[in-house]
């Protein structure tokens with residue numbers, strides 16, 4: 001379980017000095033296993049559309065060589081499969097970019113209400129196509145947080161898209177920002193995305209942010225999912241020193257919650273100075 005690498009000095013009977021330390025190999029082995037599982041999963045996910053593409057190309061070159069209608073149908077499917085591979089590669093690249101900067105704190109000052117309003121508006125047409133209405137509630141107060149604007153947009157897009165895809169039957173998604181006051185300082189703010197769909201069974205909840213974990217793989221595939229959306233969300237939130245909280249009740253729906261520390265704004269400073277005069 002343990003491998004010596006360096007550590008507490010010791011002398012043998014001849015008086016030679018040795019230095020021994022121990023590294024816990026369990027964690028290293030676990031990381032190795034995770035890495036190889038990830039490569040196996042990613043390869044498998046890419047192989048499926050690739051095999052389908054190869055199959056259709058062979059058919060178009062062979063049995064369907066002179067069948068224009070069949071060719072047109074197959075090309076549509078091939079386009080869909082190629083798009084799927086592009087989505088997957090894009091998500092894999094996002095994940096690997098995020099992994100490289102997990103320890104670098106983001107520095108943009110983000111007006112959360114404005115960002116959430118902007119993303120919610122931009123998602124409405126997609127939601128409407130699925131028969132879902134998206135409603136937004138933001139507080140009157142300005143909420144400024146320190147973050148990475150593009151990454152926060154990605155978090156919100158993923159959560160709203162999932163709420164529409166998997167909670168489609170509920171017909172409605174509520175997005176909200178709430179201010180949580182505290183005695184000292186600027187308190188925190190909460191971002192919530194709620195759907196009224198079928199909900200998620202408790203045994204799945206802790207695993208949702210694992211790469212390629214899906215509650216129902218066929219449903220995810222048919223909804224153009226890559227299985228990486230929530231893993232990306234988790235990485236982004238880790239970089240923002242926060243995490244994703246999931247509340248779900250079967251038959252009632254699911255709420256994804258993120259809590260952020262609020263930031264002091266330049267306006268607040270001015271207001272304080274005026275207060276003192």
Ligand code: ADP
Nearest residue numbers: 162163166214215216220225226227228229230
């Ligand atoms: P995918 O690309 O499959 O959507 P995600 O990482 O975004 O992957 O989500 C992982 C899984 O979590 C989904 O496949 C789905 O089973 C489940 N899930 C995510 N959001 C919801 C939701 N709002 N309601 C029910 N299930 C959800």
